[in-house]
Amino acid sequence: MPARLLGRLQSEFAEAVLGGDGRAFARRLAGDPGLAQRRLALYRDAILANRAGALRAAFPVVARLVGDAFFEEAARLYGEESPPACADLNRHGATFPAFLAAYPHAAGLPWLADVARLEWAWQESLAAGDAPDLDFAALALVPEGEQARLRFRLHPGVRLVRSAWPVLSIWEANQPDRDGTPDRDEGPDAVIVWRQAQRVRLARLAPAEAAFVDDLARGAAIGAAGGAGEGWDFSATLARLAAHGMLCGFSVGDSATA
Amino acid sequence: MPARFAVRAPDPAKAGIGLRTPHFEALAGSRPALSFLEVHSENYFADGGPSLAWLERFRADYAVSLHGVGLSLGSADPLDAAHLSRLARLAERIEPALVSEHLCWSSIGGRHLNELLPLPYSEEVLEHVCGRVREVQDRLGRTILVENVSSYVQFASSTIPEGEFVAEVARRTGCGVLLDVNNAWINAANHGTDARAFIAAIDPATVGEIHLAGGEATPAGFVDTHGAAVFPEVWALFAETIARLGPVPTLVEWDTNIPPLEVLLAEAARADAILAAQAGARRVAA
Numbered sequence: 001m002p003a004r005l006l007g008r009l010q011s012e013f014a015e016a017v018l019g020g021d022g023r024a025f026a027r028r029l030a031g032d033p034g035l036a037q038r039r040l041a042l043y044r045d046a047i048l049a050n051r052a053g054a055l056r057a058a059f060p061v062v063a064r065l066v067g068d069a070f071f072e073e074a075a076r077l078y079g080e081e082s083p084p085a086c087a088d089l090n091r092h093g094a095t096f097p098a099f100l101a102a103y104p105h106a107a108g109l110p111w112l113a114d115v116a117r118l119e120w121a122w123q124e125s126l127a128a129g130d131a132p133d134l135d136f137a138a139l140a141l142v143p144e145g146e147q148a149r150l151r152f153r154l155h156p157g158v159r160l161v162r163s164a165w166p167v168l169s170i171w172e173a174n175q176p177d178r179d180g181t182p183d184r185d186e187g188p189d190a191v192i193v194w195r196q197a198q199r200v201r202l203a204r205l206a207p208a209e210a211a212f213v214d215d216l217a218r219g220a221a222i223g224a225a226g227g228a229g230e231g232w233d234f235s236a237t238l239a240r241l242a243a244h245g246m247l248c249g250f251s252v253g254d255s256a257t258a
Numbered sequence: 259m260p261a262r263f264a265v266r267a268p269d270p271a272k273a274g275i276g277l278r279t280p281h282f283e284a285l286a287g288s289r290p291a292l293s294f295l296e297v298h299s300e301n302y303f304a305d306g307g308p309s310l311a312w313l314e315r316f317r318a319d320y321a322v323s324l325h326g327v328g329l330s331l332g333s334a335d336p337l338d339a340a341h342l343s344r345l346a347r348l349a350e351r352i353e354p355a356l357v358s359e360h361l362c363w364s365s366i367g368g369r370h371l372n373e374l375l376p377l378p379y380s381e382e383v384l385e386h387v388c389g390r391v392r393e394v395q396d397r398l399g400r401t402i403l404v405e406n407v408s409s410y411v412q413f414a415s416s417t418i419p420e421g422e423f424v425a426e427v428a429r430r431t432g433c434g435v436l437l438d439v440n441n442a443w444i445n446a447a448n449h450g451t452d453a454r455a456f457i458a459a460i461d462p463a464t465v466g467e468i469h470l471a472g473g474e475a476t477p478a479g480f481v482d483t484h485g486a487a488v489f490p491e492v493w494a495l496f497a498e499t500i501a502r503l504g505p506v507p508t509l510v511e512w513d514t515n516i517p518p519l520e521v522l523l524a525e526a527a528r529a530d531a532i533l534a535a536q537a538g539a540r541r542v543a544a
Contacts (some may be wrong), residue, residue, distance in 0.1 A: 011369075038478040038479075043373060046373050126307050
């Protein structure tokens with residue numbers, strides 16, 4: 001069987017298992033065709049369970065909010081619509097939030113997709129590259145006249161998630177040790193997700209703080225970053241970001257240093 | 259480039275366990291004597307973060323085995339260069355004692371099924387798979403072990419018994435065999451074939467590792483779930499296999515319904531007893 005024929009056999013196998021027509025394909029298998037068909041269904045069950053398991057691991061709060069039956073069905077449909085794009089199932093789910101946003105059965109849960117976005121941001125933060133701690137000693141040496149030209153580098157694990165819903169309250173209320181009742185029912189959230197000491201953490205940001213983080217992410221110099229001219233003191237925010245390990249380096253002007 | 263620390267080798271007279279996230283803390287706290295720790299390579303493909311940090315920490319105390327579940331060695335598609343690069347990057351960072359993959363396929367035409375699917379066993383497929391094993395070994399700069407998979411179906415077009423197919427891949431490419439005794443037993447039970455004949459076909463000198471795991475009996479056949487204790491029949495087959503091969507680094511896999519660490523260690527201790535008895539018998543005979 002040359003590779004071309006092997007490829008055809010494998011494609012037919014995949015179609016029989018995922019497309020659901022095992023009857024015709026069973027003829028290419030040894031033994032009783034009826035048994036072979038039931039055996040193909042074992043593969044189908046395993047593939048769907050693997051996909052759902054990967055999503056369940058990445059989106060535990062969504063799974064808790066909707067319950068097992070809803071989640072399994074959503075996972076199955078999502079797998080049909082957006083099958084895993086690579087061999088690493090840990091990456092399956094990047095577009096699950098968008099799927100949920102358009103999923104008719106989730107229409108009554110308008111915050112669900114945003115909770116999923118927050119959970120995927122958590123996963124991305126977990127797997128992001130490591131980075132050195134901010135060099136405070138070097139930072140202290142930047143002359144005062146140069147400080148407005150400072151550009152900070154955000155840690156690779158920093159993500160910012162904005163929602164019209166109180167997604168952080170919902171997320172916190174649905175952690176394993178909580179009963180699911182959020183401390184807020186309405187109002188927007190801007191959530192910063194970051195990794196410190198190898199743990200992913202989440203915190204709520206005020207709108208001006210979130211705008212400031214956006215500006216830093218774009219590589220803006222401090223003097224041009226958000227909040228300027230609004231009577232808002234960015235230095236406290238900067239100190240908070242630095243203290244929590246959200247910054248991992250800086251440069252002055254165009255010159256890249258620490 | 260000199261190694262940062264010596265590459266630890268597994269002790270063939272002791273068992274190892276699969277390293278799983280829920281056990282990180284308990285394992286680091288108790289540091290039980292184990293031959294080696296095995297991880298699914300793909301779970302450490304991240305750019306950074308706690309999983310890799312944990313693995314590097316365990317790497318200082320234990321021999322590590324990287325066990326891939328996604329390379330799709332037997333697919334008719336070209337090897338996934340990005341996947342292979344991530345594996346190479348991980349191997350460079352961890353310097354594992356063992357690297358293994360499955361004799362199976364899991365993707366075709368860019369479609370990822372993420373399941374270890376069986377191959378038809380024929381001369382042409384054998385040559386195809388051997389070419390791919392050579393490609394991987396060349397890229398990694400080392401030999402790998404290839405594992406026999408469990409299967410629920412057999413292809414009508416197969417012309418070579420599975421044991422001979424596995425043995426021949428090792429003979430032609432110089433790779434080693436990761437002999438999964440549970441898979442051998444499950445396949446024999448599912449297909450009415452002989453697990454002992456399968457194992458007898460493998461050259462003992464090529465077996466670099468053994469796997470044990472638990473499965474589940476369903477009305478349609480035995481399923482390889484890695485979610486339960488090892489079957490009694492599989493323990494018996496393991497003891498026979500060790501009597502033939504001598505002690506080989508042996509892993510107890512438990513990937514779903516993961517039990518407390520003590521339960522897994524008790525399974526490993528049971529394998530230890532069988533390995534140690536055989537090691538002792540061989541010392542007496544010598």
